[in-house]
Amino acid sequence: MEQERHEGIGVPDHVAVPAALAGSGSLDRLVDTARDYARQATAENTTKAYAKDWAHFTSWCRRRGADALPPSPELIGLYIANCAAPDTKAPALSVSTIERRLSGLAWHYQQRGFALDRKDRHIATVLAGIRRKHARPPAQKEAVLAEDICAMVATLPFDLRGLRDRAILLIGYAGGLRRSEIVSLDHGKDDTPDSGGWVQIEDDGAVLFLRGKTGWREVEIGRGSSDQTCPVHALEHWLHFAKIDFGPLFRRTSRDNKRALDVRLSDKHVARLIKQTVLDAGIRSELPVKERLVQFSGHSLRAGLASSADVDERYIQKHLGHASAEMTRRYQRRRDRFRVNLTKAAGL
Template structure:
């Protein structure tokens, strides 16, 4: 049995190696540079910086963080097995997937979707380091197919919110400024079929905040939402409908002064409160309902 000192030294070594991997990942994100035979110039250097910015935007921050954790986990697993993660070995990757599916020691078995995500993370990390591996190689493909057949479960479907549910939710809200704002947010989210992330990123008007995820226009025919979704900008039209629909509600609630703009108070934060925090709280209320 290893002593406490040996365990402590092993933990420190793992932390050092993880920090080194983080630095390496950061270096890989800045790998885009001019070829060695091309003389540098101000315009070319600016293009290199622009290309690096685009490369960093190729995946979301959350995805990159997940891929970084995937690589650190795999690298640590390789060290514990007495091998190195580079160059890629389809045999070792197949064994790694089997270990994830079966669980080892205190680590529980992972779901099929998480294992597939880990494999995608490894593929991305190897590509950033100039390596590739064939996911169709039998050491990977057959193991993954067996994991899916033995452990795959149908996805859990969330119960949909019905019209009666959303009306019951807004009926609990007061008729003060905050209540009117929360009604507008809940009804817009429901009628537009918006994700929580899309709801909380909405602004009153275009370019209200630097990280805006969209804005709202109230028109004669209803409401038009402009959203910055995962696949790019898109528009969602919401007709006026009946008296319980969002566009008709917001126009009748004195929250908006004129069609085509949202210059009133319906979606603005009460004095002394942060707008984004309140939008987030409203979206949380919707998810709890």
């Protein structure tokens, strides 16, 4: 039982009836409700990643005869050093993965009533050394640009799946959406418990209401210049022929491809769709197929909008929901460099 408690996936068992109160049916039901809310404190994918981080750490501790609880900064310093320079045939982890693992451990310790001080010298100095020796610029996925997305949707048929996938690509591109945001959309507000937002179609376009890491945000997607590339037109066609007026927006289809099922699509479908249509459209055909499959992913849509939209950077930042302009610039693969020449402006 103790081992299960150590390696749990983050179920908030700390939510309980106060010890000073006697349990009752109504209070016990409120405990279940409070636990459901506590589970929603982090995104599902984040919770799964943190669970894997904790499982890896506890397994590492067991193999070395150490106890994961209570938190030991000295032990965690050794752990992250081993992640960067493994003493087995396991591959070394990147700096960003090690930092994510630390976040996962801190989260799990917090769920168990402990505090992990990441600024402790045993952790901070080792991490600083790892960053200094191993840090490198993050590998960025290729951006799907305007001409690319047009070529990609042109490869899709006009059957039910084709209508759905066309709407996914165009809505994802025009909205600058993450793949998880695309598939989490519902037709209307509060349609499903696992909804990540909903859509409101108007005369001038569509408004997406999205639940992000820091709260809700609205994303406006205007109508395009032609029906062939208009994201709102593509969405309307999919909803009409799939007969969707409630529940998940993007769903699996039946085997005969004649009706939409009730099952929400996985975000992995978006990644596979992008990779396949990139290949079918012949984008970056000078590269080997394997390399193209690696370079394009779900984030390619988001980076494509940021790189292609010729508007003030502030509008792109708001559209993508970024807290800083610097984060937005990381997504801009094709922005105009040296548009402002401070060297000449300074008189040189």
